[in-house]
Amino acid sequence: MSYSSPNQRVGIFVDAQNIYHSAKNLYRARVNFKELLRVLVGERELIRAFAYVVKSDPATGEDSFFEALKQSGFDLRTKDLQVFADGSKKGDWDVGIAVDAVRMAPSLDIVILVTGDGDFVPLIDYLKWGMGKEVHVAAFSRTASAKLRDAADAFIEIEKTPRALLKINPMRSQNTQSRTASRNSRRRG
Numbered sequence: 001m002s003y004s005s006p007n008q009r010v011g012i013f014v015d016a017q018n019i020y021h022s023a024k025n026l027y028r029a030r031v032n033f034k035e036l037l038r039v040l041v042g043e044r045e046l047i048r049a050f051a052y053v054v055k056s057d058p059a060t061g062e063d064s065f066f067e068a069l070k071q072s073g074f075d076l077r078t079k080d081l082q083v084f085a086d087g088s089k090k091g092d093w094d095v096g097i098a099v100d101a102v103r104m105a106p107s108l109d110i111v112i113l114v115t116g117d118g119d120f121v122p123l124i125d126y127l128k129w130g131m132g133k134e135v136h137v138a139a140f141s142r143t144a145s146a147k148l149r150d151a152a153d154a155f156i157e158i159e160k161t162p163r164a165l166l167k168i169n170p171m172r173s174q175n176t177q178s179r180t181a182s183r184n185s186r187r188r189g
Helices: 016-027 033-041 062-071 094-107 118-130 146-151 170-188
Strands: 009-015 029-031 045-055 075-080 110-114 134-139 154-157 165-167
Touching (some): 009 016, 009 033, 009 094, 016 029, 016 045, 033 045, 033 062, 033 134, 045 062, 045 094, 062 075, 118 146, 134 146
Parallel strands (some): 045 075
C-alpha cells in the first residue's frame, strides 16, 4: 500500500473482538495485528492506535491476547462483559470508539477504523463532512457492511493484506480447547 503524503497524521481504532472473531470464523486464522498496524500506517506518522476489547473470562487466554495487542503497538481500551439477569450479554465498544475518534480527530489527517460494523457509518459521515477528515476502513470484505464500505474514503481488505492473517494450527487449537475444558471442569469439581 503506498500513500501520497508521508506527512499525514494517522489514528487507528480497532474493534478487536469484531476483527478477531471474523478472522477465526471466516478464515480459521488469527490476525497479525502488528503487521496490520504496520501496513495501515505505511510511511505516515502514527499518532495513536487503539484496540478496544471486552474482558469476559481469563481462562480463555484473553489476557495473552490483550498482551499481544499491547506488544504490537496498540493502546488498549478494556471493559468488562455485561451479563444481564435474563442471561443476555453485551460487550460492544461502538460509543467508546466513536468518542475517541471524534476527540482525536483534530490531531489527525486520516482516521482508520478497523471494523466491519455498519453502525459506524454516522461516525464516518461526521468525521468526513463535519470535521474534514479522510476516513479509511479496514475489514474483511465478506463481513463488512456495504454501507460502511461506501461511506469510507478507502476500504482495505484485511484478507488481501500480505501477512495480516496467520493460519491457526488445528492441533494447537484442539489442545488449547482441551486444556480450557480441563481447567473449567476442575473449577466446577
